[in-house]
Amino acid sequence: MFKSLPEKLLILMLILGITIGVQPALAESSLLINFNGQVISSDIDPAIVNGRVLVPLRLISEEIGYSVHWDSDTQTVFVNNTQTDNPGTSPEGANGIRLIVNGQTVTGDVAPRIIHNRVMVPVRVISESLNSIVKWESEAKEVLIVQLDSLGQDASRSIETFLTWLDASYDYPPNGTPDDFSKWITGKMNAIEEGYRSVLNYRSILEQVLTASELENNVLYQLLKEASILMEYERESVMVLLIHPDALEKLIEIAAKLQ
Missing domain, CATH: 3.30.457.10 (Copper amine oxidase-like, N-terminal domain)
Known part of the structure; x- marks a missing residue:
């Protein structure tokens, strides 16, 4: 028996209603x-x-x-x-x-x-x-939270690690080989790079949640900015064994301020 047009429309609306009701729950992403x-x-x-x-x-x-x-x-x-x-x-x-x-x-x-x-x-x-900066990214459905005290402390530790490895020298073991030294040098350069990249990342995090004018007046950001510039200089200098003592002293001073 053929169904009337209203019946067909009702069935179609029910199907669409079910589809519309279920789809958002499946597509909705968590915050x-x-x-x-x-x-x-x-x-x-x-x-x-x-x-x-x-x-x-x-x-x-x-x-x-x-x-x-x-x-x-x-x-x-x-x-x-x-x-x-x-x-x-x-x-x-x-x-x-x-x-x-x-x-x-x-x-x-x-x-x-x-x-x-x-x-x-x-x-x-x-x-x-x-003591945090909070930003709501509506399109990404993401809450960005920057806790200034802990971010500064993390950055300080990254700078200290960077300085430790920058100043590290290889202690040849009695049975050491050139390959051992090569591995140590690789580990040293990786640690220096990781410390530098970490500070760059902390700087970038603040750039995500603060406006340009706010960044200019944010003490933590200015310290991170100065540290990243000095670390980049030292990172390049260590390749040719040129370490600038003034830059090292400044980085030590910044690390203490970030604590």
Whole structure:
């Protein structure tokens, strides 16, 4: 028996409805959290609530060495930059989930909330409370978080490693061969290159989240910029065994400032 036109249209609409309903779930990509240039994994994706991007607080806080304590009785989450047995006291009379960072109550236009048993906070909270720069890349669906203290410390270690290998000399073993020396030289050059590339990467990370005018006024960026120029000079100089002592002293000074 032939079906009428309305019936055919209804069947077609149902088919299309099913297809349209399923396809976005299959095509939708997860939101990413990029911390200091590295994508970090989370058991829960960032969420968008009232136009604000929310990220899991514990994941970000512990990534930079902060301690997190959840008080279920008072619905308060305490975040401290040092490990402590006494995280703090929740203010009386407050409603909803409260966030206290280093003893200070943090508020915003979108309050922290629990999603899939995780305390989620707006990225602005991360920016203002944890000395970080946060940028939301809507097209890539990626949250870029740069924690300035840890980035500076990582850069300092890279410079120190670079300097250590730059100044390293080969100690010939009793039964050493030219091949042993060749391998050592290769390892030295690789370590110098890795230290240099790391600082370039940290510099690039800041360039992703700051405007040109902000970069000019950012002390950390200016130190990284100067260090990368000096490291490039020394990297090329070591090839012909020319190491400039003034450049070395300046790099040592920068590494100390980045700590």
